[in-house]
Amino acid sequence: MQFKDIAGQRDVINRLTEIIDSGRVSHAQMVLGDTADGTLQLALAYLQYLGCTNRQHYEGGDLRADSCGECPHCKKMAQLMHPDLHFVFPTAATAKVTGSFWSGDFMQEFREFLLERNALGTVEEWYEHLGIENKQGMIRESDAAHIVSDLGLKSYEGGWKMMVIWMAEKMNTAAANELLKTLEEPTPGTILMLVCESDERMLSTIRSRVQTIMVRGEGEKANEAERTQFAGLLVEWLRLLFKLKMKELAAQVDKMAALNREQQKQFLTYALGVMRDCFLHGAAGLPVEIGSGDQKFDTMFPTMVTVNNIELIEKTLDDAIMAVERNANAKIALMQLSFNMSKALKKR
Numbered sequence: 001m002q003f004k005d006i007a008g009q010r011d012v013i014n015r016l017t018e019i020i021d022s023g024r025v026s027h028a029q030m031v032l033g034d035t036a037d038g039t040l041q042l043a044l045a046y047l048q049y050l051g052c053t054n055r056q057h058y059e060g061g062d063l064r065a066d067s068c069g070e071c072p073h074c075k076k077m078a079q080l081m082h083p084d085l086h087f088v089f090p091t092a093a094t095a096k097v098t099g100s101f102w103s104g105d106f107m108q109e110f111r112e113f114l115l116e117r118n119a120l121g122t123v124e125e126w127y128e129h130l131g132i133e134n135k136q137g138m139i140r141e142s143d144a145a146h147i148v149s150d151l152g153l154k155s156y157e158g159g160w161k162m163m164v165i166w167m168a169e170k171m172n173t174a175a176a177n178e179l180l181k182t183l184e185e186p187t188p189g190t191i192l193m194l195v196c197e198s199d200e201r202m203l204s205t206i207r208s209r210v211q212t213i214m215v216r217g218e219g220e221k222a223n224e225a226e227r228t229q230f231a232g233l234l235v236e237w238l239r240l241l242f243k244l245k246m247k248e249l250a251a252q253v254d255k256m257a258a259l260n261r262e263q264q265k266q267f268l269t270y271a272l273g274v275m276r277d278c279f280l281h282g283a284a285g286l287p288v289e290i291g292s293g294d295q296k297f298d299t300m301f302p303t304m305v306t307v308n309n310i311e312l313i314e315k316t317l318d319d320a321i322m323a324v325e326r327n328a329n330a331k332i333a334l335m336q337l338s339f340n341m342s343k344a345l346k347k348r
């Protein structure tokens with residue numbers, strides 16, 4: 001991957017090549033932003049530039065520098081076949097791979113996935129590629145153990161030993177603690193790139209030990225479409241919570257359960273955001289645009305979320321998000337959520 005192949009992000013890229021040229025490379029960095037906006041591309045282009053033996057510098061263009069794309073390092077990096085380039089990413093058991101496994105057991109699939117989608121594929125698309133779309137992928141202890149051992153190896157090519165951790169926020173606690181040790185005592189000649197979409201779930205001790213590179217989105221469109229879909233689902237569901245007609249509610253729960261796990265989580269997180277908005281705006285006597293297309297509902301609903309029930313509503317949604325993360329049966333979890341939510345709304 002060369003910088004020229006990345007859409008936009010010129011300011012960030014130019015700053016990075018300047019830092020690399022100056023030799024002030026931090027051994028642990030976090031590229032933060034949506035994969036679809038090029039975070040993983042950026043990490044790969046960065047590592048390619050870092051080891052390129054014939055860095056190109058330009059005058060007057062939008063890029064100040066780029067890797068050559070032709071030296072042996074660049075060629076191996078472009079094919080993702082560099083022996084000192086290692087990856088860790090979220091996985092789950094598949095039909096073929098079960099028992100004890102780690103990212104390396106899925107490396108061939110991952111390489112295919114990156115090359116096919118030019119490193120822009122989302123984590124949902126990765127799960128789909130792997131055939132685990134209804135499971136939650138995770139970066140586990142076995143992965144962390146490999147991070148430690150891979151970085152501890154002697155460099156094959158005599159250059160940097162590179163480790164890319166994609167969707168680092170999917171690390172479980174054991175893996176995060178193990179990674180922390182590596183960050184505290186880095187092996188010389190190693191570079192760790194954490195690529196994440198959100199750092200909220202990242203241990204603050206990890207965040208404080210990495211240099212963050214922010215990638216801002218130019219492609220908010222997909223999110224916009226998703227938000228419209230979520231708004232429709234949410235409003236229908238909220239209406240039914242008042243009526244509590246079981247047949248209709250069950251049908252609505254089916255619709256929500258038809259989303260894949262990752263989307264279910266996004267939907268519930270979206271719902272949580274709307275509830276908080278309702279509470280804040282309602283308290284200030286301001287209307288909230290819920291997206292029902294029905295002004296009466298948009299005016300009425302926020303008055304249902306008050307100081308008396310906001311905490312219970314938040315807890316109810318948080319519990320449902322956790323249930324989805326734990327791979328609980330989605331229909332049961334969402335039905336349970338519906339009952340609890342209905343009760344919570346009555347306590348206003």
Ligand SMILES: [Zn+2]
Nearest residue numbers: 052068071074
């Ligand atoms: Zn090169």
